[in-house]
Amino acid sequence: MNNAVKNRIKDNAFKYFGIACTSFGLLMLAIFIGNILIEGLARIDWDFITNFPSRNPDKAGILPALVGTLWIMGLTAIIAIPLGVSAGIYLEEYGRKNRLAKILEINISNLAGVPSIIYGLLGLEIFGRIMGMGGSLLAGASTLSLLILPVIIVSTREALKAVPKSIKEASFAMGASKWQTIWHQLLPASFGGVITGIILALSRAIGETAPLIVIGALAYVPFVPASPTDEFSVLPIQIFNWISRPQKGFAINAASAIIILLLVTFVLNGIAMYLRNRWQRKVRW
Amino acid sequence: MPRLKEKIIVTGLASAAIVTILTTIGIIWVLLSQTIEFFSDVSLFDFLTDTQWTPLFADKHFGILPLVAGTFLTTFIAILVALPIGLTIAVYLNEYAPKSFRKIVKPLLEILAAVPTVVYGFFALAVITPFLQMLIPGMAGFNALSAGIVMGIMIIPLITSLSEDALFAVPMSLREASYGMGSTRLQTAFKVMVPAASSGIIVSVILGISRAIGETMIVAIAAGQQPRLTLNPLVPIETITTYIVQVSTGDVAHGSLEYRTIFAAGMALFVFTFILNNISYWVKKKFQEKYE
Structure with missing residues (x-):
């Protein structure tokens, strides 16, 4: 051979x-x-979704955890979207040359690599204890907002970067100010990319377990949280709790809750992928 | 007037960006202040050399080594799984696979990356561990092996996508020159493309390691909660992250020594990942091959 x-x-x-x-x-x-x-x-049936957790696996349900996850998603969106998009705009459009921008950039890439459980320790001390939020929804959402901030900032910057210079120059030539250009031209043009990043970041937030356990989210919640200051549980914590129990019935419950969690995650990711593709095809400069 | 409005807006945007710096300061301050208090009760020497970690028992020992050993054992197994498979997939998709195949496979692999880690933990405990127990009789129900393997599966998409980006960035001319010399695809891939993309590949591995060290739920569910200074992958161990979860799910009074142990453990974790992330940043900046 x-x-x-x-x-x-x-x-x-x-x-x-x-x-x-x-x-x-x-x-x-x-x-x-x-x-x-x-x-x-x-x-999975209607009872499983509308029941409270129970010591009896056949009667246990996910209602408080599901509502908690929705609360967390909403509050995190309210806190993280304005912060992340603003920071992204600042870094991409205003702070390109100065020293602060350079520090910010290195800092953000470092933050993206910090394990999520460390954010939990941060939230436990700062939000939970010093700001007195305890193990509330607000403390959880604030912690997760900081966690996903780097993702939103980076994707906002990428989206803004993809808008061609000519658009900006045309706007300036018409006498628009910098902010008018950003608000009326750049943001609408990069909307698809920004929204995609936000959705992916939120889908990551609702799958997070460790930081919420650390700040003191509960494993057993016999009530539906009704305000941001209430204590709470979320689906991943409910799943973790059920996995940790020896009875077979709870393992089945965990699998069922996982289906619901994956459904939410995949739907969010699907929307993000769809928007990304549509936006890429539609916008041809 | 419009000038003033613009100024206010810029200030607002800048303060949003400053939040990220405050986050870093907050993390370092929280970890540092609690860790310093921790070390007023426990000597640094004991922390680094004692071979037992039993802060929750009556006979307290505060040696971080068992937790570090558990963390590195699971990380090592994960990289052993993820590096060869992840890199092979990247090379295959870039050098061998037809474009249409690549277009279908990449989003599917991205799904693997989107799955919440608590779900991977369930997978490790309910599927991989029973399967391995059939092959290896006597393996414990909680062990580093199945947690490490599943963590490796979780990291595959990370290594694949970063390595693929690096391979993709190598100019076509290098590949064509290699083919022109009569090389096969395999020779081109491993003697030209992979070396040319090596900085990107190294970065992907370092980030994979850093990710594995900080991963929490898989090991908390499947690797056990018994700090043990061992390299045996078949027995229950405990990682740094698992310990933090274990304390957080229990009842530990604020301000107690037990409470501070999670910050000391967190500090150790933070230092490891911080060093790795900076090495990867440095490799990326310093060794990135530039082609014109």
């Missing part, structure tokens, strides 16, 4: 290895979703 033949065989071997590795990843995803559907789908 000469070298050329050997090399060709090796080349082909790697091709199949590559296919195998790619299939491994996809297979895991399939097993994963299949297993959870088999375990949990039968348990």
Whole structure:
């Protein structure tokens, strides 16, 4: 066998290895979703969604956790969107040259790498204790807002960067001020990208468990939170709590709650992907 | 008047950006102040050299080593899974796969990255552990191996997408020159493309490691809660992150020594990931190959 033949065989071997590795990843995803559907789908009914947690796995439901997740998503959006988009606009349009911008940039890339549980420790001390919010929805949403801020800032900047210079120059030529240009031209033009980043960030926030456990979100909540100062639980914490119990019934409950959580996550990601594609196709400069 | 309005707006935007700096200051201040108080009760020497971590027991020991060992064991297993598979997928998608295939596979892999980690934890405990127990009799129900493997699966998309970006950025001319010399795709991939994209690939691995060190829910669910100075992947261990969760789910009074241990543990975690993130930033800046 000469070298050329050997090399060709090796080349082909790697091709199949590559296919195998790619299939491994996809297979895991399939097993994963299949297993959870088999375990949990039968348990989902209206009662499961409207019941409170219980010591009896057959009667337990996810209502407080589901409402908590919706609260957290809403409050986090209210806090994080204005902050993140404003910071993104500042960095991209105003602060490009100065020293502050450079520090901000390094700082943001560092923050993106801080483990989420550390944000929990921050929230526990600053929001929970010093600002007196305790383990409330507001403390949780504030903590998660800081966590997803880097994601929103980076995607806002990317979206603004994609708007061609000519648009800006045309606006300036018409006598518009810098802010008028941003508000009336750049933001509408980059809307798709900004919104995509926001949705992805929020989908990350509702899947977070560790920081909320650290700030003191509860595992057992026998009431539906009605105001931002109420204590709360969220779906991931409810799932964690059920997984930690030895009875088989709770493992099934966990699988069912996972289906609901994945549904919300995938719907959000789907919307983001759809917007990204539509926006990329529609806007051709 | 409009000038003034613009000024106010810019100030508002800048203060939003400043929030990120306040966040960093807040993190460092919180960790530092609690850790300093912690070290007024426990000596730094004990913290770094004691081989037992038992702050919640009557006989208290405060050696971080068992937690660090648990963290590195699970991280090592995760990278052992994620690096070869993630890099192979990246090379395959970039050098071998038809474009249409790539277009379908990439979003599917992105789904893996969007799954909440508590769900991965369930997967590790309910699927991977029973499966491994069939292969390895005597393996404990909580262990570093299945948590590490699942963490590796979680990190695959991160390594694949960052490595793929790096490979994609290598200019076509290099690849064509290699083919022109009569190389096969495999030789082109590993002797030309991967070395040319090495800085990006190294960054992806470092970020993967940093991600694995800070990962919480998978290990809290599947790896156990028993701090143990061991490299045996078949027995229950405890990672730094799991310890923080364990204390947070229990009843620990604010201001007590137990309460401060989670900040000391958090500080150790923060230092590890901070160093890794800065190395990756430095590699990216310093070794990025520039082609014209």
